[in-house]
Amino acid sequence: MNRAPYHRKDIEFLYALGSLAVTSIQNAELVEERIARQRLEEELRMAREIQRNLLPASIPKIPGLEVATLALPSREVGGDYFDIVSITKDRTLFMIADVTGKGAPAALLMSSIHACTHVMLPMDLTLQEAIERTNSVLYENTAADKFITAFAAIYYPDRSLSFVNAGHEAPLLIRANGEVEHLEDGGPLLGIIPSVPYFPGYITLAPDDFIVLFTDGVTEAMGEAMEEYTEQRLLDLLTANSSCSPAALIELVQNDIENFTGPVAALSDDRTLIILKATET
Template identity: 30%
Template sequence: MVDFLREIGTAFSASMKVDDLLNIVMHTAKRATDAGAGAIYLVQKTENETSREMKAYIVDGLFPPLVKIKSNTETKWTSKQKYIHDIIKSYPIKAGEGILGKVLEDGRPRLVECNADDNEDLIPQYKSEFLKVNSIMAVPLKVKSKVLGVMAVVNKRYKSPFRPQDLSLLESLAEQAAVAISNIQLSLELAARKQLEWEIRLTEDLQALLLPKELPKIHGFDLAALSKPVRTLGGDYYDIVKLDYERYGLIIADVSGKGVPGAITIAIFRSLFRNYAIKYQSPAKVLIEINNWLYGEMKEDMFITALYAILYPKENKIIWSRAGHEPILYYSNQDRAVHSFSGMGLMMGMTFGKDFDPYIEENEIEINTGDVVALYTDGVIEVQNDAGSEFGRTQLSNVLRSNTTKKSQQIIKAITNSIIKFSADESFQDDLTLLVLKKE
């Protein structure tokens, strides 16, 4: 007990990891109560306090699963102690479920002696003799009125029953352990906040470098753009570059990663785009060359989608290519309809050469007075409402068609207002980026 108090003191300095502390607590609890096995569960963070649940972090000895497991699997998972521990750690326990859930629910300790089928609702019984529970103690890990988790021990050695003195001792250990656990968790949360603040400062500076500070004025056309990241720095990117006196390059892209990794990838993508856009006149060739560089350089779980269009203002046309990105939306003032043009194209960074190049095709759109072209990322159409329904491309097309008499900036505002009204929330699950071009 003295050793335990000394080690608990170390935890108050926040120099100990939670797992190390829990191992010390569990070892001390078993030794002090002469228990055969034990486990410590910690509450999982959820937004809904009424549906709290906890998962096992430490399991020591032949501790049985204290939630009901399908009986036809018992023979398999009881063949090794490791399997039992894996089962216990994979099954969360909800507040009110079984004896441990009851302790989580009301914060009161339990000492239960088990006889045959008694207490089956609280304590499941198994066919395997070594998993039978003869007696159990479960106490809350509680700081003031807040329950952080539950510690339980089972089966006092020599099949002796646990006594009230054992329960008092376990409660005392739990009280001290809970304060230490809370201290470590608070320290980790503080460190995480500091890390986030650093990331925010870094990404704000990086964000300012990635997106255009202002859009070019293009004679005969009205242009507007919006990028709203779900975090301070998202994975969306757009750019408008004056290629020469007769052409402008418009690109929109979406990186699968967010935060600093996504920002670094976007920075590389931007550099490649600006280099190849000046070098090659073909939008397909630009995307192919960017992909050739990206392939093998990106992490396996990351990719980029992009749509690159070259505007010829004097010829009133756009030539564009797509690499796995959302289809381009085109409103024709002549037939008063919104058309969705996909074209072929694969995501960038996943493959190259003959498996990529032939699928990047070029398409052309003629733009007449009153026509509108909209480029967007998937965050626009995948916004969900409370029912889980998505905003969708059809609804985006309807909003676009209803606002084509307005300026491009007002069209974007109408779209974002519709999305906010649809989702009843101004915070979104994914980055949201729009680029609208209108022929005046």
């Protein structure tokens, strides 16, 4: 080899060549990262589209009942679930559920709840039996660290409801006279204990009574002072505006939560709310 010393131009050339090689490698890595990110974004977009299709596209008309809903995911894909289904002309199912975690894994569990619900709708099962079978299916097919809270109710034309609460935040029954009841009858969380019995509850609504179903993304919304919104604040707002329609109540709650939390780039948890109000006819 030529043992002649490197000249300054040689060193500058080698330095430039090395810098070019480093830049090329960095650019290649950035391209790979961008492709991976785009692929993930596309997968999440498709997952969200699937999730959106699992939720009811419209609310069936139910004589004697006015209904409004709110469903806001915390990420591209959420783990909250709700459904409103006319089983027969005399029976309407209301269901709300909250899956542990967020994102795609939670959405997959949410799809399991949807599948169980709709597979069992045509079967001649009581609400209690349907929840018990759902629990067994989820227990057999869900990881030990995953579980689901759920509340399901069937509404009848005489304004009566049967319901089962599977470890979910107890819905609020607010009577027209201001009395408040928590709908707690049922059993434990879904998917953690096999072959566990669930015990239904029963109520009858009078005109202007209303029921509020919600997930913890409502009551545990975090304010700027790192304090939770709380069920008591929700209840105070609802009772103070009990003459409003369900749609107006949901708008009031959403605005109050936003005022409480201040501006946020993304929700800290999925937020789902259903309000049912009994009417004269």
